[in-house]
Amino acid sequence: MGGGEPVLEVRDLRTYFPTMRGTVKAVDGISFTVLEGETVGLVGESGCGKSTAALSIMRLVPAPGRIVGGEVLLRGRDLLKLSEAEMRGVRGARIAMSFQDPMTFFNPVMRIGDQIAEGIIRHQRLSRREAWEKVISTLEVVGIPSPRDVAMSYPHQLSGGMRQRAMMAMALSCHPELMIADEPTTALDVIIQAQLLELMKDLKRELGMSSLIISHDLGVIAELCERVAVMYAGKIVEYSDIRRILREPRHPYTVGLLESIPRVGFKKERLIGIEGSVPDLIEPPPGCRFSPRCKYADEKCKEDPQLIELEEGHYVLCHHPVMGGG
Amino acid sequence: MQPIVKVKGLKKYYPVEKSWIDKLLSRERRWVRAVDSIDLEIERGETFSLVGESGSGKTTTGLVLMQLVEPTEGEILFEGRDIFSLREEERRRLRRDMQMVFQNPYASLNPRMTVEEIVGEPLTIHLGLKGEERRGRVIELLDIVGLNPGKYYVDRYPHEFSGGQRQRIAIARAIALRPKFIVADEPVSSLDVSIQATILNLLQELKREFKLTYLLIAHNLAVVRYMSDKLAIMYLGKIMEKGVSEDVFQNPQHPYTKALISAFPDINPDVKRDRVLLRGEIPSPIAPPPGCRFHTRCPFRLEICERDEPMLVEVEDGHLVACHMVE
Numbered sequence: 001m002g003g004g005e006p007v008l009e010v011r012d013l014r015t016y017f018p019t020m021r022g023t024v025k026a027v028d029g030i031s032f033t034v035l036e037g038e039t040v041g042l043v044g045e046s047g048c049g050k051s052t053a054a055l056s057i058m059r060l061v062p063a064p065g066r067i068v069g070g071e072v073l074l075r076g077r078d079l080l081k082l083s084e085a086e087m088r089g090v091r092g093a094r095i096a097m098s099f100q101d102p103m104t105f106f107n108p109v110m111r112i113g114d115q116i117a118e119g120i121i122r123h124q125r126l127s128r129r130e131a132w133e134k135v136i137s138t139l140e141v142v143g144i145p146s147p148r149d150v151a152m153s154y155p156h157q158l159s160g161g162m163r164q165r166a167m168m169a170m171a172l173s174c175h176p177e178l179m180i181a182d183e184p185t186t187a188l189d190v191i192i193q194a195q196l197l198e199l200m201k202d203l204k205r206e207l208g209m210s211s212l213i214i215s216h217d218l219g220v221i222a223e224l225c226e227r228v229a230v231m232y233a234g235k236i237v238e239y240s241d242i243r244r245i246l247r248e249p250r251h252p253y254t255v256g257l258l259e260s261i262p263r264v265g266f267k268k269e270r271l272i273g274i275e276g277s278v279p280d281l282i283e284p285p286p287g288c289r290f291s292p293r294c295k296y297a298d299e300k301c302k303e304d305p306q307l308i309e310l311e312e313g314h315y316v317l318c319h320h321p322v323m324g325g326g
Numbered sequence: 327m328q329p330i331v332k333v334k335g336l337k338k339y340y341p342v343e344k345s346w347i348d349k350l351l352s353r354e355r356r357w358v359r360a361v362d363s364i365d366l367e368i369e370r371g372e373t374f375s376l377v378g379e380s381g382s383g384k385t386t387t388g389l390v391l392m393q394l395v396e397p398t399e400g401e402i403l404f405e406g407r408d409i410f411s412l413r414e415e416e417r418r419r420l421r422r423d424m425q426m427v428f429q430n431p432y433a434s435l436n437p438r439m440t441v442e443e444i445v446g447e448p449l450t451i452h453l454g455l456k457g458e459e460r461r462g463r464v465i466e467l468l469d470i471v472g473l474n475p476g477k478y479y480v481d482r483y484p485h486e487f488s489g490g491q492r493q494r495i496a497i498a499r500a501i502a503l504r505p506k507f508i509v510a511d512e513p514v515s516s517l518d519v520s521i522q523a524t525i526l527n528l529l530q531e532l533k534r535e536f537k538l539t540y541l542l543i544a545h546n547l548a549v550v551r552y553m554s555d556k557l558a559i560m561y562l563g564k565i566m567e568k569g570v571s572e573d574v575f576q577n578p579q580h581p582y583t584k585a586l587i588s589a590f591p592d593i594n595p596d597v598k599r600d601r602v603l604l605r606g607e608i609p610s611p612i613a614p615p616p617g618c619r620f621h622t623r624c625p626f627r628l629e630i631c632e633r634d635e636p637m638l639v640e641v642e643d644g645h646l647v648a649c650h651m652v653e
Contacts, residue, residue, distance in 0.1 A: 045518035045519065045520060045521075046518055159607050161607060162607075189379040189380055189545065189608075190379065190545060190547070190586060190589045190590055191379060191585060191586065191589050191604050191608075192607065193589065193591070194585075194588070194589035194590075194591075194601060194603065195603060195604070197591065198601065198603060216518065216519065217519075217591065218519075218593050219590070219591030219592055219593050220591050222591065222592070222593045223591050246593055246594070256520055257519060257520055258593065259523070260519045260520045260522065260523035261519055261523075261548065261593060262523075262526070262548040262549055262551065262552035263548055263592060263593065263594065270527070271523035271526060271527060271552065272523060273520055273521070273522070273523030273524035273526075273527060274520035274521075274523075274524075275524060277488045277490065277491075277521070278488075
């Protein structure tokens with residue numbers, strides 16, 4: 001897979017939130033692409049801007065947040081230049097998004113089937129009856145055992161795993177060109193998470209869809225994605241194919257992140273972790289934003305680092321990339 | 327050697343509220359069987375983990391051990407004494423030896439108390455410390471948990487701290503009375519991974535330094551493997567498998583344990599594995615399935631599993647499994 005045409009190209013995207021204390025630069029100049037049939041991961045810890053990046057692509061940034069610069073190209077066309085009416089034709093139809101918490105995503109007083117049908121009726125101009133047939137078949141695709149019952153249910157009547165599947169069905173119902181999944185399995189128990197991960201891999205194989213997965217969990221990203229962008233404090237600090245990042249991480253933050261994760265397949269070795277905490281995004285540290293927590297930081301790191309291509313397709317935003325896999 | 331904590335036949339049932347239909351038809355009261363007869367032995371100085379999905383009863387077990395919930399049936403011996411037959415005064419004394427760290431440091435710290443008050447409260451209640459003496463002790467504790475210099479943090483309120491720092495405050499409070507035993511209920515699951523590692527390391531250091539015994543309650547198997555000496559896998563209020571942690575990880579016997587281990591997404595790109603995928607979801611603890619509670623989801627179930635409840639049997643030294651397949 002990969003090597004196809006770009007479905008999504010994000011170029012120098014900036015999304016800022018004005019606050020009383022100053023401007024929070026939640027997403028500060030990120031660029032990446034998702035190719036046809038490819039799954040790309042955006043990984044990072046809370047507050048790194050990964051969810052804001054996803055919302056920016058959908059143009060759903062909550063006020064007072066604003067996209068202040070950059071381009072979001074869907075098959076070459078800049079979504080940031082579309083009118084709001086045109087954008088409504090993109091959301092749900094060409095790009096669909098699923099969220100971490102399906103309980104707050106679904107309308108609590110509407111049947112699941114009606115909610116999924118809404119998008120189908122709107123985007124595909126089908127009758128209600130035809131739309132419901134599609135709802136049932138899509139619920140079947142996401143592995144729901146009794147789709148008719150689930151379609152007739154209200155959100156609170158379903159378990160967390162079922163709700164997540166129903167949300168995925170909603171996202172898939174209009175055959176989007178790109179699917180964005182924000183923390184698709186975070187709220188679930190491991191057994192249910194494994195079921196969902198297997199489902200997502202199956203869907204990817206069968207539908208050949210392009211997707212962007214947002215997660216804090218490198219394990220989830222490693223299972224689903226071919227390429228990954230690691231975010232820290234509003235910037236992409238490392239970007240490469242997943243195997244290379246896991247084997248030979250070059251950014252000190254990625255190295256630290258990998259050394260922080262205990263592995264179920266290994267016996268204990270000491271975890272290292274990263275001391276300190278994420279910087280204030282109103283007045284980020286000058287130069288490299290990771291430098292206050294970085295053991296390799298020196299004078300040079302007070303200047304902004306440039307994204308450099310260390311080897312083909314492996315980009316790092318760092319003055320002192322780690323050699324030899326850390 | 328006598329185990330520090332011994333749990334015998336522990337049950338905790340919660341009553342289900344009767345609906346008006348139930349009352350009308352005078353139906354019998356139903357019970358949520360959160361913990362349904364479990365035995366545990368925790369040796370001094372070890373970390374014992376309780377593992378399971380939500381609804382498995384692991385947190386309830388921890389709460390009963392901390393005397394925060396009365397058991398329905400069963401005994402809990404702490405250093406050989408049954409804690410529920412002690413007089414109130416003795417029970418109070420016992421609380422010094424047993425402390426707890428909760429999952430969510432945003433909910434477990436009173437937002438209107440300063441760090442000095444939060445960490446100092448047990449010192450006042452149990453040791454009668456006040457004023458400068460107490461303040462000095464709190465500062466010392468903050469230094470120990472890595473919030474140094476402690477005097478810089480002691481007058482602040484919880485909202486001024488990050489999640490990881492808050493969990494350090496909660497840990498300082500837990501060790502303030504020099505306890506022997508700490509129940510840590512999902513101590514890192516609400517924290518970012520880079521912070522998780524630092525908190526886990528802190529817990530390990532404190533254990534060595536103060537000769538602590540931990541009961542770790544967790545769903546993250548990687549965290550469990552990193553921390554524990556022994557573990558028990560729980561499902562619907564029962565123990566499915568228990569033993570020395572490495573024995574269980576290297577040689578899991580129960581299908582549920584195998585499923586849990588294989589379900590966990592791993593970051594090693596070279597590991598190819600066959601998942602033991604389970605169908606469906608955890609059944610209701612109000613009406614757990616008859617026979618083996620796991621049979622409804624078990625890929626290997628036999629006829630006997632629907633009828634007879636398997637007993638825990640020893641498969642290797644100290645490694646016990648409750649499954650008809652291994653008998």
